[in-house]
Amino acid sequence: MTATIIDGKAHALALRTRVAAQVATFRAATGRAPGLAVVLVGEDPASAVYVRNKGKATRDAGMESFEHRLPADTTSDVLLALVARLNADPAVDGILVQLPLPAHIDAQAVLLAIDPDKDVDGFHPVNAGRLAIGAEGFVPCTPLGCLMLLQDVHPHLAGLEAVVVGRSNIVGKPMAQLLLQQSCTVTIVHSRTRDVFGHTRQADIVVAAVGIPQFIRGDWIKPGATVIDVGINRTDAGLVGDVDFAAAAQVAGAITPVPGGVGPMTIACLIRNTYVSACRRDGVEARL
Numbered sequence: 001m002t003a004t005i006i007d008g009k010a011h012a013l014a015l016r017t018r019v020a021a022q023v024a025t026f027r028a029a030t031g032r033a034p035g036l037a038v039v040l041v042g043e044d045p046a047s048a049v050y051v052r053n054k055g056k057a058t059r060d061a062g063m064e065s066f067e068h069r070l071p072a073d074t075t076s077d078v079l080l081a082l083v084a085r086l087n088a089d090p091a092v093d094g095i096l097v098q099l100p101l102p103a104h105i106d107a108q109a110v111l112l113a114i115d116p117d118k119d120v121d122g123f124h125p126v127n128a129g130r131l132a133i134g135a136e137g138f139v140p141c142t143p144l145g146c147l148m149l150l151q152d153v154h155p156h157l158a159g160l161e162a163v164v165v166g167r168s169n170i171v172g173k174p175m176a177q178l179l180l181q182q183s184c185t186v187t188i189v190h191s192r193t194r195d196v197f198g199h200t201r202q203a204d205i206v207v208a209a210v211g212i213p214q215f216i217r218g219d220w221i222k223p224g225a226t227v228i229d230v231g232i233n234r235t236d237a238g239l240v241g242d243v244d245f246a247a248a249a250q251v252a253g254a255i256t257p258v259p260g261g262v263g264p265m266t267i268a269c270l271i272r273n274t275y276v277s278a279c280r281r282d283g284v285e286a287r288l
């Protein structure tokens with residue numbers, strides 16, 4: 001069997017185009033553009049590329065991008081003061097503080113300082129809690145993008161066996177919450193799991209968010225299963241995912257590539273969340 005390749009780039013472009021059309025309507029109705037503030041501390045080259053791409057995607061959607069670049073030795077107090085200013089700025093609908101932050105800054109304290117109703121990353125504990133109880137909030141962009149790709153393959157997710165590999169607060173845990181909300185039977189495996197492939201081999205859906213290049217082998221996948229590869233690993237061989245793509249594509253029913261899979265969806269979902277935030281803040285209905 002050869003898997004269908006899930007074209008994340010095309011899905012992301014379609015979502016961004018839909019959002020851009022709705023942003024035009026929003027601007028006509030309210031007389032203002034939705035705004036996203038992105039904060040980058042330090043000069044990590046990969047982070048700088050992401051921030052640039054986010055800014056471009058924001059402007060392409062007809063929204064305003066406010067970019068704040070701070071030196072690597074910025075203190076927590078200075079960063080918290082900037083967050084407070086962005087919380088109070090009516091032109092800002094979404095705030096994203098690019099992670100990772102330098103080690104001398106308490107990242108949790110910074111995430112906690114962001115107004116949950118501007119937290120388009122969905123990283124604030126209030127939004128994690130809202131997701132856990134099924135209340136309206138912001139869902140982290142990467143798992144939300146993964147869910148959208150999955151729903152395209154499986155219009156009915158209910159009852160499917162899903163295994164999420166990884167339990168981080170920004171990918172694995174919210175991914176598991178979303179799949180549970182869709183009535184999948186969800187298993188989370190992690191570095192202390194005794195038999196990772198014993199679990200993945202049973203799964204209709206495998207979401208890999210491990211951070212180890214090509215960790216998931218072809219024979220860990222059940223024939224016909226759907227594989228979502230969240231991994232972004234820079235190696236000598238270039239950008240690779242957490243799945244051995246060539247081998248898994250021989251077994252899976254559908255699989256996301258890296259690059260061109262989940263990554264572009266993350267940015268599209270950030271644009272979506274920012275539009276939704278602007279609608280909520282102005283009391284107009286979000287249409288997507």
Ligand SMILES: NC(=O)C1=CN([C@@H]2O[C@H](COP(=O)(O)OP(=O)(O)OC[C@H]3O[C@@H](n4cnc5c(N)ncnc54)[C@H](OP(=O)(O)O)[C@@H]3O)[C@@H](O)[C@H]2O)C=CC1
Nearest residue numbers: 142166167168171190191209210211230231232262263266
């Ligand atoms: N495409 C995108 O938009 C994004 C991609 N990423 C990428 O996704 C990947 C995961 O990111 P993130 O969740 O932040 O990473 P973390 O490092 O925070 O989490 C990795 C998880 O994998 C688990 N793990 C590590 N080793 C093993 C093992 N041998 N067997 C089973 N589980 C293991 C860890 O377990 P434990 O908890 O026990 O340590 C942990 O839960 C990375 O490659 C990252 O670059 C991340 C964000 C966005």
Ligand SMILES: Nc1nc(=O)c2c([nH]1)NC[C@@H]1CN(c3ccc(C(=O)N[C@@H](CCC(=O)O)C(=O)O)cc3)C=[N+]21
Nearest residue numbers: 096097098099100121232259260261262263264266267
């Ligand atoms: N506050 C915060 N929010 C984030 O959402 C966040 C973050 N910090 N820190 C870093 C991670 C990582 N992340 C990616 C976004 C897009 C691609 C992406 O577009 N990837 C392209 C390839 C890009 C390339 O070539 O590097 C692709 O997979 O096709 C990847 C990874 C968001 N993150």
